Amino acid sequence: MALWQGKSKRKPTGGRLVVSRGKKKYEISREKQFTKMGEETLKQYRGAGGNMKIGMLTADYANILDKKTNQVQRAKVLNVKVNPADPNYVQRNIINKGAKIETELGLAVVTSRPGQDGVVNAVLE
DSSP states (O other): OOEEOSOOSBOTTSOBOOOSSOOOGGGEEOOOOOEEESSOEEEEEEOGGGOEEEEEEEESEEEEEETTTTEEEEEEEEEEEEOTTOTHHHHTTEEOTTOEEEETTEEEEEOSOHHHHSSOEEEEO
16 A cells, blocks of 8 residues: 655635645655564665665664763664554564664664665663
């Protein structure tokens, strides 16, 4: 099923808006690709203007920032503890922005968007 990101067929008042054209290909977005735990795999997507976007499909490691020492270390992701986007994501071990992940260094909050950026960056709590 294609996700359409075009203009709504309703006015802000709730009335029907008569559109003079159909849907356009550039208004279709891609299906959601969730970043799960596992051996690291990346996927390239074509963006507007031919630009390439790298999405992470599975993640094994995360770049963890320790605010006390202001240093970044690469640590293995052990588990997803809390995910405010959807409680079901915890059971499925889906990593996205805002998710609290358990790493070798401790509990960390993901600050990047792995499906968009192609990397998992996090900050220690």
